[in-house]
Amino acid sequence: MDHYAAMLVQHLGHDPRFESVLVRPTFHHRFGRMPWLFGPRRGRGLDRYVNRYADYPRAAARTKGFNLFHVVDQTYAHVATRLPTQRAVVTCHDLDFLDPPPGTPQPWLVRATGARAFHGMRAAARVICDSDAIRSEILRRGLVEPHRLAVVPLGVEEDFRPDGPGLSPASEALLAGIGSRPIILHVGGMVPRKRIDVLLRAFSVTRRDLAGATLVRVGGALSPAMTALAEQLGIADAIVGMPFLSRAELAAIYRRAHVFLLCSETEGFGLPVLEAMASGLPVVARELPAVREVAGDAIRYVRGADPEALATSVVAVLRDPNLRANMRQRGLERAATYRWDRTAEMTARVYQEVLGH
Numbered sequence: 181m182d183h184y185a186a187m188l189v190q191h192l193g194h195d196p197r198f199e200s201v202l203v204r205p206t207f208h209h210r211f212g213r214m215p216w217l218f219g220p221r222r223g224r225g226l227d228r229y230v231n232r233y234a235d236y237p238r239a240a241a242r243t244k245g246f247n248l249f250h251v252v253d254q255t256y257a258h259v260a261t262r263l264p265t266q267r268a269v270v271t272c273h274d275l276d277f278l279d280p281p282p283g284t285p286q287p288w289l290v291r292a293t294g295a296r297a298f299h300g301m302r303a304a305a306r307v308i309c310d311s312d313a314i315r316s317e318i319l320r321r322g323l324v325e326p327h328r329l330a331v332v333p334l335g336v337e338e339d340f341r342p343d344g345p346g347l348s349p350a351s352e353a354l355l356a357g358i359g360s361r362p363i364i365l366h367v368g369g370m371v372p373r374k375r376i377d378v379l380l381r382a383f384s385v386t387r388r389d390l391a392g393a394t395l396v397r398v399g400g401a402l403s404p405a406m407t408a409l410a411e412q413l414g415i416a417d418a419i420v421g422m423p424f425l426s427r428a429e430l431a432a433i434y435r436r437a438h439v440f441l442l443c444s445e446t447e448g449f450g451l452p453v454l455e456a457m458a459s460g461l462p463v464v465a466r467e468l469p470a471v472r473e474v475a476g477d478a479i480r481y482v483r484g485a486d487p488e489a490l491a492t493s494v495v496a497v498l499r500d501p502n503l504r505a506n507m508r509q510r511g512l513e514r515a516a517t518y519r520w521d522r523t524a525e526m527t528a529r530v531y532q533e534v535l536g537h
Contacts, residue, residue, distance in 0.1 A: 274448030342460030
């Protein structure tokens, strides 16, 4: 959630009531430096665990001179227990840390560490939710009292607009040869809740009707299992994986694509959907409460993880220029209501409630 933190600090910086400081404790490398002992992957994992659950809480306890503390990701909420909790705010983006989606590796460990984070969320003076969908789920489970919850939607930067710079030469080279053929874009990490398997199957079905379609993925390389699935489906050579992109370059990718496809099992907000709409890109998405809350009727929804239904909607959008134009206009109008300065102002109100003035 580095981006969320950076945007808050940037826009709160325009507010004379607050002086905001972004605090990032030093990450200490220990086990990762001994690959011969633990293996490189396990060593990095151990380092993340020790830093998150030992080093960061100690660093929080040493942090002085602030009137208020904001932990910007629920998976780090345990550090709030080492802060003055009556002046601590935690943002909860989703509840996967308590209820990992199917397919999550070592779900028992996620639940165990999530329980620690949950104590910090329960102890904080306020909990900010990205969407009312998350707030409602927290209330349904009886996790946090209603008076300590606030809903503050995320925003979208001005980089994400329909008219803007094109791709860099490096990105353009990766898309060389596609020409005007349809590009289906997906933005999201290689985590179980993003349902990359459904994405690949839906794209495979789409290719039956649109043989030249290309899937462009932003968010990391396919896992070995998903690479094998792509090869099995015969679509591996029609997928382009993009490297790490700046925000401006990501916006250019949205402008270059023809339709955005979201197949997630769960979403706490659906920021890529908002970015796509702001960029003038039509969206087809699995119907989820948070996504419906953000996008309204500006996008096309599909119920359930049905690759055939998702592909049918994608093909319908790509084949109908009038539908695309209508979705583009509705998406732009909807996205215009989500601004980071509004997010900062609503967050500042929560701060004032906590501080009592």
